[in-house]
Amino acid sequence: MKKFLALALTAVLLLSACLVGCGKKETGVDEIPDNMTSSDGKYEIAFVTDVGSLKDQSFNQGTWEGVKKYASDNSKSYKYYQPANGDKATDDDRFNAMKAAADAGAKIIVCAGYLQETALRRAAETFPEVKFVFIDGYQIGFKNVAPISFQEEQSGYLAGYAAVKEGYTKLGFSGGGGGENPACCRFGYGFVQGANDAAKAGGKTVEMNYSWLYGNSFSASSELQTMLNGWYTNGTEVVFACGGSMCQSAFAAAAANDGVVIGVDVDQSSQSDTVVTSAMKGLTESVVYALGKFYAGEFDALGDVSTVLGAANDAVGLPTATWSFKKFSVKDYDALLKSMKDGKVTVDNDYTKLAADLFANVKLNIVE
Structure with missing residues (x-):
């Protein structure tokens, strides 16, 4: 046990x-x-x-x-x-x-x-x-x-919720480990849940590309950057890049297309001006x-x-002092985090449930 x-x-x-x-x-x-x-x-x-x-x-x-x-x-x-x-x-x-x-x-x-x-x-x-x-x-x-x-599902949730509340309606998730890394899977699953709940609260539906492609080695690559360039070119506004040095490909693609990135694990705001926030642990x-x-x-x-x-x-969260949100306030974040701590907001960690039609307010495109 x-x-x-x-x-x-x-x-x-x-x-x-x-x-x-x-x-x-x-x-x-x-x-x-x-x-x-x-x-x-x-x-x-x-x-x-x-x-x-x-x-x-x-x-x-x-x-x-x-x-x-x-x-x-x-x-x-x-x-x-x-x-x-x-x-x-x-x-x-x-x-x-x-x-x-x-x-x-x-x-x-x-x-x-x-x-x-x-x-x-x-x-x-x-x-x-x-x-x-x-x-x-x-x-x-x-x-x-x-x-x-x-x-990590909690940190991912906070990032997804904040992104949608900020006004982003076209999101992306690019994860490392080929969908086999439990931590990355929890981050991603939580991200979708947070985006869904924020969209539901706002009475709207958002779109999300969701992919494990080109992330097996958790490294930057031309293939990954090309895929993310395509996402941004076709309307994606923000990508949650979840997997070590993969972030470098996301930063480059975002910079070339006036997009933004959500970092992972640590506060990555100092690494690129494209980082709007980071899902930390x-x-x-x-x-x-x-x-x-x-x-x-x-x-x-x-x-x-x-x-x-x-x-x-207090082991997961977003770095409020360095994020670049303009609509989603620290007050809103603190209230959401408190609700999570109090058990009023719960986040499922069984990422095996993830499916394209699982969430009513997220049109999920699983890229394979």
Whole structure:
């Protein structure tokens, strides 16, 4: 039976400090170097990346910044490891990255992305004395593995609702992982639900292109940019680009067509003037929290427990200080978020239900 850890007041205080309200990065994170040299040649805290680049301005980078933030603030050595073969990395490649980290003295290894599961099972058994944090993960039966996941459907909902309330009627969703990545699927499904509810409240119907094409590697590509160019040319006003460095293709297509983009995972407003808002989740903050529990000798509270964070923990939301909405107000957003926290607004997370005719107020075009 799954166990769910409500992080209660501690996490609420930690995550609410800056995530969804201020929309700004933790002070100084950009100035912390990605590479450091430890005095003894060992590195206590390790990070194993997901597919895509370390500095993807999204999932990997947001997770990595949590590692750097905690290590820098607490004088710990740290190092990142990227599995061999890049976007074509195998389970063996991922395990070898984890092994390299353990061999280099890692006491705790942060692993990003659900694709780490098979390698993580092997590593957790091979290195029982090492602790692992499984971001976007789930229980895999090892007490030395702490899975942390998010209610991305809530963040996606907020973005979809806000976009329609702002007046956009032609939307797009471009997701990574080929429709197999649970986090991206939840983001997308929530986005449609939010758009539908806002359209219903306004007595109108909106249109949405919805696609997983060209996103398997979570990378920018000419093919993806060409598809999104076509969307914008044919009337799409805003695209939710959900998948690591895929955002670069969306930014380019939007800039060429006077369109806008909704970013993902972290506040991406500094990456492009086309970003109208971002559907965020507390990657940096959750990593800092988990590392803090480890160094406080309290990792057992997280080990093999499914920690799921959402609006109730202030762990998902939109960055109000940096968005460029003109009609959808912060007051409106705060009221919507409060209703979500109070349980008055609920968002379904069973993305397998998604179908073109599921929502009355969204004309959904599933692009395959």
